[in-house]
Amino acid sequence: MTKYHAVRDQLLDRLDDMTAGDQFPPERDLALELGVSRMTLRRAIDELVTRGAVRRRHGSGVFALGPKLDQALIASSFTEHMRARGLTPGARTLSFEISPAGSRTQRQLGLREGAEVVAISRLRLADDEPIALEDLNVSRALLPDLRAEQLEDRSFYELLREQHGIHVAHSIQTIEPTVLDDEEAGHLDVPVHTPALLFERTSCDADGTPIEFVRSVYRGDRYKIRTELTVPHPTGRGTQQDATDGRRP
CATH class of the missing domain: 1.10.10.10 (Winged helix-like DNA-binding domain superfamily/Winged helix DNA-binding domain)
Structure with missing residues (x-):
């Protein structure tokens, strides 16, 4: 050595x-x-x-900086994920806009052309430390009375369950490496081009109705992905299991 x-x-x-x-x-x-x-x-x-x-x-x-946080690979809220680790979760709304859905968001949420979406950009915090930037898109028809202040320091999933009786049952998510641009780095208080993890997720209820389309950028210096793999049984009955917990918003 x-x-x-x-x-x-x-x-x-x-x-x-x-x-x-x-x-x-x-x-x-x-x-x-x-x-x-x-x-x-x-x-x-x-x-x-x-x-x-x-x-x-x-x-x-x-x-x-302390140990990295395990990134979630199942549909659970950022709030629950942080609390499980003894951290205080937070959310700061950076922008809140209502506009016609772009073609990609329209496709992900299964909306007709011209349908409006509520687009919310939030900074996610753990013990007041910036951890991630989140761009949340939801059909305005689904939540016509949604207001920006309802999402300050609150889980979106909790809001759906407690005020609207909507439960997330299934999500499709992709993960890829990226680097932070000037604006992202400024919000997350790290140098430009810091490595990061880019998540894109579409979530649905039990009936398969799309609820949200989310793009999130997590600091690579504070997050990692952990999975548990089960060795296949000789008879072929083994499975691969995910042992991580927690995912936002």
Whole structure:
């Protein structure tokens, strides 16, 4: 193992005893403590920054980010997902517009040409930390009285269940890597071109009626995808199982 890799592993061990927001000692002091050059230390920290384990704030130092959050692969709300991890969920409405559905949204929601949709852009938070940007589209005919303030710091799924008796039963979702543009990075408080996960999801009720079409961008430095795979039984009866939990909005 090279000295650089040994330093990296020592820093990872240190992070196990730190919580999100804790600060590393100053670079000069940390290099002396570990017995390495500042160049070697910097390289190791750069890798931790890339992996999303720490954040470097110019002029302030290096801070622990805490473990990444497991990304959900089943239809559950962001709110439930965060609460299950002991975090306080939040939602800040960035825009709320009513307009004719674009061709793609129209197709995803099974709407006739010219039908109106409510398009809501929200910033999702965990313990007040920006985690994701969400663009939610729902047929105006389905929720004609929906207002922007109803979605502040609230789960959309909870709103559907409690006020409209609508339950999400089935979702089709795609996931792909992306990078954040200027506007996205600004909202999420990370550098431009930071790696991210792009989710697109169409959800339906038990009758197969489309309820929502959502495009969400999650910070790659704070989220990961975890699945559990079951080895097929020799008779061919084995299955692949998803062991993650929680998905927004």
